[in-house]
Amino acid sequence: MTVSYRPDALIASDISAYLAQHQNKSLLRFITCGSVDDGKSTLIGRLLYDSKMIFEDQLAALEADSRRVGTQGQEIDFALLVDGLAAEREQGITIDVAYRFFATEKRKFIVADTPGHEQYTRNMVTGASTADLAVILIDARKGVLTQTRRHSYLAHLIGIRHIVLAVNKMDLVGYDQAVFDAIVAEYREFAASIGIADFTAIPLSGFRGDNITALSDNTPWFAGPALMPHLETVELDVDADRARPFRMPVQWVNRPNLDFRGFSGLIAAGSVTPGDKVRILPSGRTTSVTRIVTLGGDLTEAGAGQSVTLTLADEVDCSRGDLIATADAPPQVADQFQATIVWMDQEELLPGRAYWLKIGSQTVSATVQQPRHAIDVNTLAELSVRTLGLNDIGVAEVYTDRGIVFEAYEDSHALGGFILIDKITNATVGAGMLNFSLRRAQNVHWQATEINREAHARQKNQSPRLLWFTGLSGSGKSTIANLVEKRLHALGKHSFLLDGDNVRHGLNKDLGFTDADRIENIRRVGEVARLMTDAGLIVLTAFISPFRAERELVRKMMPEGEFFEIFVDTPLDEAERRDVKGLYRKARSGEIANFTGITSPYEAPVNPEIRIDTTRTSPEAAAELIVEQIMGVWSPTL
Incomplete structure (x- = not known):
């Protein structure tokens, strides 16, 4: 019997077999990182070129671009394959994280080219967050630099277990083994100090192609492996x-x-x-x-x-x-943690401010306490700090508004890694790793009492309320709040006034007027006010409380309908005219720092329950109408 084969069937079969083989290859995600101009983009471009991942039209465009930017000797500038932003090509630096896919016969790869500039460290953290391996590049002429240490520390902190130390630009030091050995020895000492037990050191030239895909004759003293064979065979952590x-x-x-x-x-x-x-x-x-x-x-x-x-x-x-x-081995649930945080925003961390914390598919409100310490990546010293600035790394306690499911980051990146999001701008401001839950989070429970807030309120024949007066210094908050309390007292209501100046004589006398201290001031007052409403009281507070986020935090402490934000709206020039204490004058002359309205911002309420325009309404009239409104009689906005 004669069997005939159709050529198109053979082609389809070959394609199917090739696709199946390609689909079953393992995938390695890795990053290139290090200091500025260490050759990260050039190295990735060379890997793409040597793995035949560049089409002919791309190669022609690359050669033309290389001639236009003036690459020495009219050779190909492989960095242009990765640096796609106009600003990157103009400055010759990497700004954003660039992801590239390529494959060899043995494995598939996704590589993230991360920027070397310190101001873009947050981009490096983003690229490293999903990586299995980090290629730390060092310019052979410069040796181990601050960013080398910073990126190595971050890669280890994020949990990357495989490190390649790529000593690049060996062609510019004459392929000198002594230079390579000195750099490896210095890096090994640093790596051991941060817990990196092992790494693979490779001398290479991304520009010339030495030790990229095969061992180079220019480094006969190096026994291997070359970079690409190492990437193809390094063991993954899937199992x-x-x-x-x-x-x-x-x-x-x-x-x-x-x-x-x-x-x-x-x-x-x-x-x-x-x-x-x-x-x-x-x-x-x-x-x-x-x-x-x-x-x-x-x-x-x-x-x-x-x-x-x-x-x-x-x-x-x-x-x-x-x-x-x-079922028989679940993770923990807790609401208080110690965490390591990498701060990624130009604005400093504000301890006590509520941020969104996103961990996996969970999103909760969280506050970060004053850091226990920051970490100097050069000396690994623990520095005493009050906050964290851009690119700082610190350890702090994090409290969430409800229990979250978690595992320590070293055990699970998915359940231990989180980001912090500013509630106002929706910008990602920090990334962190949960180290462990605080023991007091497991031991401290809310104690049920038989006389609850409803019983206290019935005894006083009133509904608890929190009247939150906010406005600039000199707006008349305390004056109006005092008149409201006098009116409530005359009506037989049980109330208490918490005034900003009075509270700072006792409860908050340890706080200053920095943004962080203002936030902690309002947090403490909010907690006290909530406890007083639990006693059935109508509580009045008169504080500048300049930040919307903190006022919203207090609102969320209260049951629905019990928080009344009262905006005592007075223009800045009018508040200055009324300034009997001379505070505005001192602030403008520089005698008082962090003064709201002058050197510190005031974020006016967007939708307050009550707005008082003090240029049109007297304090007495304002107080009367506020009382009418909280007693259930609606009055128009003043």
């Missing part, structure tokens, strides 16, 4: 993740119809099979898995790194932000 207990943060509740309800997410650790007992956190409810659903059909098992939808045996309450974990 370690699969060996850990099962964890899957829920990203989405999949409910296409009334007959199906599943919970979708990326498995962070471990593996799962139908029938496995699981626990929903933070609620603690237990159930079992019935199906593992994917677009390609149901699976009999799924593990770390796979995105799946799980269906459960019971109708448990589970939503985005919850975690599905193995």
